[in-house]
Amino acid sequence: MTASAPADVPAGVGEPTPAAAASPLRPAGPRAGRLGRLGRARRTRPADLLGLAPFAAYVAVFLGAPAYAVITAAFKDDAGHATLSNVTTTLKDPYRHAFTVSIELSVLSAVLGAVLGLALAIAVSGARRDGFVHRAVTTASGVLAYFGGLPLAFVFLATLGPQGLVTKWLNSAGYNLTQHGFVLWNMAGLVLVYLYFQIPLMLLVIFPALDGLRPQWEEAARSLGASRRQYWLRVGGPLLAPPFLGALLLLFANAFAAYATAYALSTGSVPLVPIQIGSVMSGNVLAGQENIGNALGLWMIVVVGLVVVAYTLLQRRTARWLR
């Protein structure tokens, strides 16, 4: 395959893409066997672009068009005239504070979810792949990762709310949750609720990466005299870092955009950006302020965009070893 690669490239298609230039054809570490074919860039033929068309159309319609609508509306007033007031208003309190709280909640639940999810994934990956534990955990994760909204809020109220089942058990055992400062409707409570879907989501996205770590590589490292710690530090860790960071980003965005659960549990007493967008976009109280919501949406896009940039830079650094 490696030798025949240049033959795949039709003459005169153009300069190699930067990705192709940056990706040498020499075997890249222990992963070359598995991923060499995927990782090696090949010049794109026009026919290949045809296969991309449905995806591109999908992205244009469901991502491009709404994003364009949000961004342009953010710079208009209610009568449709150009203005900067939406974007500047949303930089001030109470919106600024909501961004702080939203980011705090998203980071906390993403980091905790990623770490706990990875730990769970490592624990389960030790089990036999076709065994009961492995299958039960992955199936359950597939369900739980997408359980959210009002039902999730109610599930937590029914277990850990003031009249919840667990709260009552603990009460009869002499432990009063509320007196010890636990409620569902503050930052800590919401992080706990969010972990309910963050951990399974982490497990789902990190599992393939963990499965890609072959036991032979650890055996090889050990037989060359590496300690377990050295293996994780020099081989396993660097291999897992890029997918881990990617999953972290996904979890961040997941929490950042979550809405209904937090609304039902806090009715705005924990100020979150999606809740404020909900108030101006689909409320019974505020009218004619939809463009404030669009401006908040614009800033959310900016925040996620910045996170993606930071991730890309970080990922490039951690992945250097792999090239």
Added chain:
Amino acid sequence: MNRRLTGIAATAVVLALSATACSSSKTNSGSTSGGTSQGAAAGAKDASKATTAADLGGMDALVAAAKKEGTLNAIALPKTWANYGAIMDAFTAKYGIKINDANPDGSSQDELNAIKQQKGTDRAPDVVDVGQAAATSGAASGLFAPYQVATWSQIADAQKDSQGLWYNDYGGYIAIGYDADKVKNPPTTLKSLDDPQYKSQVALNGDPTKANAALSGVLAAALANGGSLDNAQPGIDFFGKLKKDGVFVPVAATQATIQSGTTPITIDWDYLQASAATDLKAKGVNWKVVVPSDGLFGGFYNQAISASAPHPAAARLWEEFLYSADGQNLWLKGMARPAELPALQKAGTADAAALAALPAVAGTPQFATQDQMTAASKLAVSGWAKATG
């Protein structure tokens, strides 16, 4: 590996964007030119331009034109809300006109968005039932068609737009509902809720910056605590204090939270409480409703006809039906107080049994103007999270 990660990153962006882009209403409403002259009634007179039934040649002509259209597109009318289930059934039974009730649990803003976004399609709403903020804003942006029902003079001047772009339909008072089996000393005033015996029990139906009843609850609390219709701050501070004392549970109260015992004391409109009581009784909850004597705050919802209604005659007939004695009494049976109730009582046509079932009210209720509601909502936007966080 790179490819998969790019995929993850892309998914993340899609996730974030799909959440923020949930409703972008402004952009695509401008271009479509008003397709108001719809086929059905185009024959003799244009129903979409009629501002009274007489414009179309009287009630019989209106009924005939509406029957020809055959369908009415309603939106955001929950069957259990103010007896709307029975009202829609009665309308269909009387005129043989089918009602599509889109998005029954939608909000007022959802209704305005639907008028803008579905304009020109046959799914667009014909009539809406909206809070005061949406009524005023919809009228200002030209979304509504002016229409005056036959009983127009029986609606008080303060309760309608002078041109007939919107008109109060039914309303009620902020009330305290409680589970009589769990709350041994029922509260009778809002102020009395600030008591350790009600710890972890008191809730609103939502966020005051989003839910009309919640903002009204805050205004009622303001009235009870030295504030006024022009000053909602004492109400926000009151809930802040309840939160600090552990009395206020900031959970959006629903029948499910009531049934599970999470929100045994709930502040909401009396007519919603009263109809919830009927449902809750079947589930074994003994729900009682009291209108607090210290925060007597009233509010009305509004009817309006969409300017681009696909069924303009049916829309007008629906309003005539709602503002007939039958329609008004159906609301009354849902424990909501219809706008023409004083006139009905004077004429002796109000349903006596339904009237007697309403929660007792002592004193003079206060009604806020739209400006006062807007001022209160601004205070809530800037201060609610701060006070209750």
